[in-house]
Amino acid sequence: MTNPVAIVTGSAKGIGLSIAQELSSRGYSLVISDLDAADCARVAATLPSAVGIACDVRDEGQVKALIEHAVDHYGHLDLMVPNAGIGLVAPILETDLSAWRSVTSVNLDGVFLSIRYAAPAIIASGGGAIVTIASVTGTTGSPLVASYGAAKAAVINLTKTAAIEMRDHGLRVNAVVPGFIGTDLVTHTASDFERHLGLSEGGFASVISAKQGRFGTTEDIARAVAFLADPSQSWVTGSTLTLDGGLTAGLI
Numbered sequence: 284m285t286n287p288v289a290i291v292t293g294s295a296k297g298i299g300l301s302i303a304q305e306l307s308s309r310g311y312s313l314v315i316s317d318l319d320a321a322d323c324a325r326v327a328a329t330l331p332s333a334v335g336i337a338c339d340v341r342d343e344g345q346v347k348a349l350i351e352h353a354v355d356h357y358g359h360l361d362l363m364v365p366n367a368g369i370g371l372v373a374p375i376l377e378t379d380l381s382a383w384r385s386v387t388s389v390n391l392d393g394v395f396l397s398i399r400y401a402a403p404a405i406i407a408s409g410g411g412a413i414v415t416i417a418s419v420t421g422t423t424g425s426p427l428v429a430s431y432g433a434a435k436a437a438v439i440n441l442t443k444t445a446a447i448e449m450r451d452h453g454l455r456v457n458a459v460v461p462g463f464i465g466t467d468l469v470t471h472t473a474s475d476f477e478r479h480l481g482l483s484e485g486g487f488a489s490v491i492s493a494k495q496g497r498f499g500t501t502e503d504i505a506r507a508v509a510f511l512a513d514p515s516q517s518w519v520t521g522s523t524l525t526l527d528g529g530l531t532a533g534l535i
């Protein structure tokens with residue numbers, strides 16, 4: 284039996300790193316992929332079976348090469364996790380088209396390209412799974428995150444459409460829908476939320492902690508990704524799994 288093989292984009296830190304670590308602990312061989320080759324190699328060296336391959340998910344040629352390189356290296360591909368993402372906190376009226384496109388190019392185009400090129404490789408390997416990383420901002424209107432939320436809403440729709448198209452080819456496609464997780468993506472933008480929402484310093488973390496019970500951890504998301512990826516969930520496809528401590532469960 285060979286190890287199952289997974290690619291996780293944006294896995295040099297944050298949620299992607301935890302996903303890679305969780306999958307590794309469950310016996311996967313990993314492809315650690317991120318923008319910087321040295322970061323990829325550094326993380327790969329910490330795992331028992333891993334290789335680092337740099338890739339900018341906005342670039343079609345690089346995504347195609349990432350998948351080919353992974354299959355050349357391991358001989359097969361079983362799981363794709365298109366995790367790479369960036370944030371932008373700004374009102375619509377202060378968002379210009381280039382800023383909008385910089386967010387959607389990573390958070391939506393990057394997921395499309397990852398699915399577009401990983402799916403044939405997984406199907407050729409005998410089937411497997413793709414788990415996308417959406418967001419609660421993609422399921423509810425959320426002030427200040429128009430480009431991010433719109434991209435994440437599109438990721439949910441893309442996930443469901445891919446699930447239907449791939450169902451008869453042995454490839455399951457599901458999404459996790461996280462609330463706020465304490466990574467750089469959130470901590471680096473907290474002051475922008477506070478400025479626009481009129482909150483004092485630390486106010487954003489207090490509001491979110493109250494509404495979620497606590498901040499989510501990267502491990503909360505990693506375990507959910509591993510659950511959806513597991514072959515034992517053979518009837519789970521086209522699903523969204525929300526992990527937000529109840530943030531979006533009710534109105535008050």
Ligand SMILES: NC(=O)c1ccc[n+]([C@@H]2O[C@H](COP(=O)([O-])OP(=O)(O)OC[C@H]3O[C@@H](n4cnc5c(N)ncnc54)[C@H](O)[C@@H]3O)[C@@H](O)[C@H]2O)c1
Binds near residue numbers: 367393418
């Ligand atoms: N942190 C949260 O609260 C939260 C909530 C919901 C969803 N998410 C999603 O989880 C995913 C991971 O986010 P995170 O919180 O770990 O953020 P993070 O900023 O800690 O990590 C993101 C990683 O993606 C990489 N990256 C950025 N642009 C890239 C590109 N063009 N090509 C390849 N890699 C690129 C970065 O270098 C970084 O390593 C993202 O898709 C994000 O939208 C995060």
